[in-house]
Amino acid sequence: MAGAYDDRDGVIWMDGEFVDWREAKVHVLTHALHYASSVFEGERAYNGKIFKSVEHNERLFKSAEALDMPMPITLEELEAAKQETLKRSGLKDAYVRVVVWRGSGDDMGVASAANPVRVAIAVWPWGAYYGDAKMQGAKLDIAEWKRPSPETIPVHAKAAGLYMICTISKHKAEAKGCSDALFMDYRGYVAEATGANIFFVKDGEVHTPTPDCFLNGITRQTVIGMLKEKGITVIERHIMPEELADFEQCWLTGTAAEVTPVGQIGDYTFEVGDITRDIAQSYEALVRA
Known part of the structure; x- marks a missing residue:
């Protein structure tokens, strides 16, 4: 499969049925x-199995609840739909995207309970996800924006x-030749990419x-568990940006990123070491x- 994401062969599951990939559309006045x-x-699916599928389902439902969106299907129905979509794709190693949204309906203002x-x-x-950086170490810029306070937006929703x-x-x-950017949070602590x-x-x-x-992140939690099983001390704490100079190694985790080494953040460099x-x-x- 190749080409623009709206012009591919295959099917997409939408609201309980499979539709042709090119016909999976929404109205311009979708909320x-x-x-x-x-x-x-x-x-991600590996060898035909979606990794941590149930955990992803549960997080999706929590995210929808945080945005006051009642899910129109059950956890079990979602799981079955994902498995059938993967099967129909014919892929064993694949990326799986589930999206939940307020559609078009009687409301077109900020409120959308009727939609x-x-x-x-x-x-x-x-x-x-990061191409060659998966082996060589990604190069990160430092973002101008900051991760917001939990008092301003539902920060734990994948929204x-x-x-x-x-x-x-x-x-x-x-544009600067980097793979990604590192955010600080609203207090100035190191946050995430x-x-x-x-x-580190x-x-x-x-x-x-x-x-x-x-x-x-689900991958983050998985990696922390693996490190602890290996007897490696994991310290979860607030990290100041000036501490980047003291760290020897660095990597990113995520479903798309998997585990990707980082070789540079701004002016700070890291080795792709044994750990x-x-x-x-x-x-x-x-x-x-």
Whole structure:
């Protein structure tokens, strides 16, 4: 499968039925298009099995609840629909995108309680999110924007509106020859990249920001568990940006990013060391087990 995302062969699951990929459309007055009333999940399938599928389903429902969007299907129905969509795609290794949004209806202002909540599932092949950086180490810019306070927006929802500053920041990073951008949070602490959590290594111990104003990623949680099983100390804490100079290794985690080493953030450089390589290899083995 190749080409623009609206011009491909295959089918997409929409509101309980499969439609031709090119006909999976919404109206221009869809509420989500105007007011970001949308949540989603990004998942990967390995060898025909969606990794942590149930955990992703549960997070999606929590995100929808945070945006006051009643889900029109059950957890079990969603799981069945995902599995059937993956099967119909004919793919074994694939990316799975589930999106939930307020559609067009009687409301076209900020309020949208009268509008239907819709669900779609698409599956496509997707290689390494950061390309060659998966092996060589990604280069990150430092974003101008900051992750917001939990008092300003539902920061623990995987919601479309939270990615607006991610798009802006990643565009600027790519224009500078970087793979991604690192956010600080509203207090000035190190937070995360535009679509991935971040880890650092110092003196054999792993440090990672406390996810109190951004997503506690499913891949992040998985990697922390793996590190602890290996007997490696993991310290979740607030990290100041000036501490970047003291860390020896760095990597990103996320469903799309998987485990990607980082070689540079701004003027700070990191080695792709033993702990980074080991956890990347261990994660790859886990998801394909």
